Every structure is written in structure tokens, then in C-alpha cells.
Amino acid sequence: MCKRKKKKQQWWSSAIRAAASDSSTKRSDGKEEEQKVLRLTLSDAELASRGFSVRRTAEGLDVGALNEVFARVGFPRRQEERLRRALDHSRVVWLSSSSESVPVAFARAAGDGVFNAVVWDVVVEPSCQGLGLGRAVMERLVLDLRRDGVANIVLYAEPRVVGFYRLLDFAMDPDGIRGMAYYYRKSSSTTTN
Numbered sequence: 696m697c698k699r700k701k702k703k704q705q706w707w708s709s710a711i712r713a714a715a716s717d718s719s720t721k722r723s724d725g726k727e728e729e730q731k732v733l734r735l736t737l738s739d740a741e742l743a744s745r746g747f748s749v750r751r752t753a754e755g756l757d758v759g760a761l762n763e764v765f766a767r768v769g770f771p772r773r774q775e776e777r778l779r780r781a782l783d784h785s786r787v788v789w790l791s792s793s794s795e796s797v798p799v800a801f802a803r804a805a806g807d808g809v810f811n812a813v814v815w816d817v818v819v820e821p822s823c824q825g826l827g828l829g830r831a832v833m834e835r836l837v838l839d840l841r842r843d844g845v846a847n848i849v850l851y852a853e854p855r856v857v858g859f860y861r862l863l864d865f866a867m868d869p870d871g872i873r874g875m876a877y878y879y880r881k882s883s884s885t886t887t888n
């Protein structure tokens with residue numbers, strides 16, 4: 696686990712951004728699609744040198760420990776069996792530290808695997824925030840989705856984290872399109888989470 700919170704630790708700033716994909720991809724119509732080069736601010740090796748392992752499946756993830764991280768950042772805890780099922784249907788990226796199964800940073804996306812994906816549950820253990828780990832999991836999640844060919848990646852951002860997602864090239868209301876959400880509001884006597 697991270698020892699201390701360091702708001703502006705800059706160990707990534709000197710790191711050479713690791714090229715993580717080709718600068719162009721072939722579209723199905725055969726035309727060359729110029730695409731923004733997707734790069735990782737910190738390579739897996741750089742993260743490993745700082746004690747963090749990159750994980751790309753939910754296998755071995757302690758969902759109870761994930762729930763603890765959720766609780767520590769103010770997210771609701773989920774029923775573990777339901778959370779496990781949600782993970783089974785998601786693309787996930789997470790970082791473990793001293794304990795193999797305990798996440799210190801986590802992000803997941805659910806979608807159709809072809810066109811669209813929605814990002815959920817982006818969290819970093821509070822004692823590890825400000826170290827570039829949130830960016831590390833989000834960069835990898837976006838990269839993995841792009842490698843799947845998924846071009847439409849959306850998320851809900853709480854106002855206090857809009858700036859974080861902007862740095863990752865997410866835009867508010869692109870082309871004037873408004874996000875809309877239908878929320879089922881459960882009564883206080885039932886639990887669906």
C-alpha cells in the first residue's frame with residue numbers, strides 16, 4: 696500500500712512516454728484512418744519499478760478489498776456477488792501493490808465490445824492518489840478499448856473530477872451532444888446494489 700499522499704509527485708514527468716500503439720489503424724473499408732497516437736505516461740515496467748503490477752482481468756481480484764476502496768473514496772459498497780458478476784462483464788484494468796489481490800487503482804468499462812463502452816468505477820486508494828495511478832489505469836482502459844476497435848467511450852464525471860478526465864482527452868458535450876441518464880431510484884426498503 697502507498698505510504699503517503701503526495702499531491703504533485705512528478706515522477707512521471709521525466710519518464711519517456713512509452714509508445715503503446717501504432718499511429719494509424721486500417722478501417723474495415725480499407726482506408727487508412729489517422730488516429731491519435733495512444734501513449735502511456737508510465738510503462739508497465741516503470742509502474743513495476745515503483746511496486747505496482749498492472750492487471751487486465753478480474754481474476755484474482757479481491758472484490759471485498761475493492762469494496763473497501765470504494766467506501767474510502769465515498770462510493771457505495773456493492774453486494775459482492777453482484778459486483779463480481781459486473782466485473783465478469785467488464786473490461787477491467789487495475790493495479791495491485793504489496794498484496795497481489797488488493798487493488799490500489801481500478802477502472803472498468805462495459806459495452807458491446809465493438810462500437811460503444813461506458814467507463815465505471817474509476818478509483819484510486821486515497822493514500823495512493825496523486826501518484827499518476829488514476830491516469831495509468833484510465834490510459835490502459837482507453838487503449839484496450841481502442842485496440843478492440845471501440846471508438847465511442849463515454850463516462851459520467853462528478854464535477855470535481857472533470858479536469859482529470861479532460862487531461863485524458865475526454866470532452867464535455869462533444870459536438871453539442873448532451874448526455875442523458877435514466878436512473879431507477881430504488882425505495883429505501885430495497886437493495887439492488
Ligand SMILES: CC(C)(COP(=O)(O)OP(=O)(O)OC[C@H]1O[C@@H](n2cnc3c(N)ncnc32)[C@H](O)[C@@H]1OP(=O)(O)O)[C@@H](O)C(=O)NCCC(=O)NCCS
Nearest residue numbers: 768818819824825826827828829830852853855856858859
Ligand atoms: C479521480 C481519481 C481517480 C484520480 O486519480 P489519481 O491517481 O489521484 O490521479 P493522477 O495522479 O493519475 O492524476 C493525473 C493528472 O490528473 C490531475 N488530477 C487528478 N485528480 C484531479 C481532479 N479531481 N481534478 C483535476 N485534475 C486532477 C493530476 O493533477 C494529474 O495532472 P498533472 O499530470 O498535470 O499533474 C482519484 O482522485 C479518485 O479515486 N478519486 C475518488 C473517486 C472518484 O471521484 N472517481 C471518479 C468518479 S467520476
